Amino acid sequence: MGTLFKNGTIITASDMFRADLLVEGEIVTLIGRDLDPTGHTVVDCAGKYLMPGGIDVHTHLDLSFGGTYSNDDFNTGHKAAAFGGTTTHIDFVIQPPGGSLHDGLIEWRKKATLAQIDYGFHLAVRELNDAVLDEIPTLIDEGVTSLKLFMAYKNVFQVDDSTLFRTMRVAAKHGMIVMVHAENGDVEAALTPALLAEGKTEPKWHASSRPPEIEGEATNRAVVMAGMTGCALYVVHMTCEPAIAALRRGRALGYPVMGETCCQYFFLTVDEHLAAPGFEGAKYVCSPPIRSKHDQEVLWGAVKDGTLAVVSTDHCDFWYEGGVGPTAEWAAAHPNGDWHAFEAQDPTYRRPGKELGRGNFAKIPNGMPGLEDRMMVVWHAGVNGSRISPQRFVELHCTNPAKVFGMYPKKGTLAVGSDADIVVWDPNKEHTISAKTHHMHCDYNVYEGMTVRGVPVQVYQRGIRLVDGDQWLGKNGAGQFVRRSPGAPIL
Numbered sequence: 001m002g003t004l005f006k007n008g009t010i011i012t013a014s015d016m017f018r019a020d021l022l023v024e025g026e027i028v029t030l031i032g033r034d035l036d037p038t039g040h041t042v043v044d045c046a047g048k049y050l051m052p053g054g055i056d057v058h059t060h061l062d063l064s065f066g067g068t069y070s071n072d073d074f075n076t077g078h079k080a081a082a083f084g085g086t087t088t089h090i091d092f093v094i095q096p097p098g099g100s101l102h103d104g105l106i107e108w109r110k111k112a113t114l115a116q117i118d119y120g121f122h123l124a125v126r127e128l129n130d131a132v133l134d135e136i137p138t139l140i141d142e143g144v145t146s147l148k149l150f151m152a153y154k155n156v157f158q159v160d161d162s163t164l165f166r167t168m169r170v171a172a173k174h175g176m177i178v179m180v181h182a183e184n185g186d187v188e189a190a191l192t193p194a195l196l197a198e199g200k201t202e203p204k205w206h207a208s209s210r211p212p213e214i215e216g217e218a219t220n221r222a223v224v225m226a227g228m229t230g231c232a233l234y235v236v237h238m239t240c241e242p243a244i245a246a247l248r249r250g251r252a253l254g255y256p257v258m259g260e261t262c263c264q265y266f267f268l269t270v271d272e273h274l275a276a277p278g279f280e281g282a283k284y285v286c287s288p289p290i291r292s293k294h295d296q297e298v299l300w301g302a303v304k305d306g307t308l309a310v311v312s313t314d315h316c317d318f319w320y321e322g323g324v325g326p327t328a329e330w331a332a333a334h335p336n337g338d339w340h341a342f343e344a345q346d347p348t349y350r351r352p353g354k355e356l357g358r359g360n361f362a363k364i365p366n367g368m369p370g371l372e373d374r375m376m377v378v379w380h381a382g383v384n385g386s387r388i389s390p391q392r393f394v395e396l397h398c399t400n401p402a403k404v405f406g407m408y409p410k411k412g413t414l415a416v417g418s419d420a421d422i423v424v425w426d427p428n429k430e431h432t433i434s435a436k437t438h439h440m441h442c443d444y445n446v447y448e449g450m451t452v453r454g455v456p457v458q459v460y461q462r463g464i465r466l467v468d469g470d471q472w473l474g475k476n477g478a479g480q481f482v483r484r485s486p487g488a489p490i491l
């Protein structure tokens with residue numbers, strides 16, 4: 001007794017073909033023509049595509065950042081992800097100040113007790129000493145095989161070059177992958193006060209404080225260190241021509257370097273969005289910043305020619321209009337900002353959000369929602385827009401994320417033996433994106449009003465239906481931690 005997906009068109013990273021697909025228990029057990037439905041529940045997929053569940057390898061759920069916490073947690077964020085066709089994500093565990101990497105893991109495992117979809121963890125190192133260096137390889141036993149280092153956010157997350165280099169040497173020895181946020185944080189820390197001193201305080205100046213050159217410079221620095229150490233490097237959220245050029249150069253030299261971009265960088269620009277009237281631009285503040293139309297074309301080119309391997313989101317959402325409460329008494333009683341508990345007291349309460357940066361762009365919490373929208377907006381602009389094939393779409397959103405981060409072929413493809421994470425995709429159905437109807441815990445959507453064609457209509461995780469049209473069928477605690485393997489390939 002299984003579930004038989006009949007008459008659909010299966011899309012993988014390499015192929016697109018008509019076939020039936022049988023799921024028994026949690027895995028795909030048979031793919032073939034005209035499979036016998038006797039004894040199985042049949043899902044009629046005529047006119048639909050079957051794709052592997054999306055994997056978003058770059059999310060920040062429930063993150064303490066910028067004087068507040070990101071809105072979506074492992075409850076609301078997971079539900080929103082699944083409604084958008086994403087069934088697995090990897091979140092960034094942050095090493096607590098003065099703490100060990102395992103201290104961070106303990107904290108994130110608590111957050112993940114709410115899990116509704118499958119998830120993994122990267123570990124962001126921010127303080128390195130001999131004990132932490134020794135601790136790095138022990139993460140493999142915990143199913144964590146990727147490390148993240150920030151070359152930006154001075155005095156918050158930023159590490160120096162020695163820390164990056166030494167971490168890479170250890171990671172290379174154990175087949176782990178190092179991810180970097182590549183922006184020169186020292187230069188940013190010099191540019192920002194100068195802009196503010198000139199009275200340049202509106203959201204649009206965020207882009208001037210983090211110009212493309214500092215992303216290109218930091219990308220090149222990390223790429224060169226990867227070449228020197230032989231460490232697999234994955235540059236997150238690449239946005240612009242100088243950064244892509246640095247990655248291309250490293251790849252041409254045979255260095256083990258890869259890159260991702262995030263969906264917002266294909267759509268949003270400084271001129272149209274960040275420079276929007278009033279304080280509107282705060283909605284689009286993230287780092288690195290959104291760029292120009294020219295950079296968008298560079299990114300599409302890099303996605304097409306294989307320079308970029310993955311499209312993710314960097315989902316890290318904050319209220320546009322937050323900051324309703326807390327009372328001074330409540331804040332004093334909750335020094336670590338247990339905002340979920342606070343908001344649970346009264347649904348009109350909201351933790352602080354983007355308004356923290358009114359009158360000072362540097363205080364706008366960095367980040368935006370996107371976890372739910374990623375596959376729909378990139379399908380629409382990429383596949384409907386004839387920029388990428390459906391197979392390349394699956395490769396960028398499902399297969400490559402699984403391969404790079406050691407989850408393949410359990411995740412990221414539809415093959416016999418793979419987890420039955422399945423998206424039934426209706427390529428003809430239209431949907432207009434809006435904060436009024438999205439499932440993310442956020443009062444705005446960066447694609448507000450955009451009509452896309454091609455949406456998930458049913459979403460399954462390990463054979464269990466999570467989404468059926470507008471209906472949510474998932475439950476807390478059903479999401480599982482995905483143990484990942486070291487030694488992933490360089491794509």
Ligand SMILES: [Zn+2]
Pocket residue numbers: 058060314
């Ligand atoms: Zn991020």
